[in-house]
Amino acid sequence: MKNVTVSYNLTNVWKGLKMDRFRIYGMVDNVLMIQKSKRLPDAENVNQYGEYDGGGYPIPKKYTFGIDLNF
Numbered sequence: 001m002k003n004v005t006v007s008y009n010l011t012n013v014w015k016g017l018k019m020d021r022f023r024i025y026g027m028v029d030n031v032l033m034i035q036k037s038k039r040l041p042d043a044e045n046v047n048q049y050g051e052y053d054g055g056g057y058p059i060p061k062k063y064t065f066g067i068d069l070n071f
C-alpha cells in the first residue's frame with residue numbers, strides 16, 4: 001500500500017462562527033509492502049536497469065494529520 005487517507009467531514013458545526021465546513025484528516029505514505037522474500041530489495045530501491053547494489057536507504061513512512069476549515 002502506497003498511500004492511505006482517512007477524513008471526516010462535518011458541515012455547519014458551529015453556526016455562531018459561520019463556518020461552512022470542518023474536516024479532520026490523516027494520511028500515511030508508504031504504509032505496507034508485501035513481498036515473498038526478506039532478502040530481496042524494495043522494488044523502488046533499484047536503479048533504472050533493475051539492479052540493486054545494497055547501498056540504498058529504506059523508504060520512510062510519512063504521517064500527516066490536519067484540520068481543514070472553510071468559512
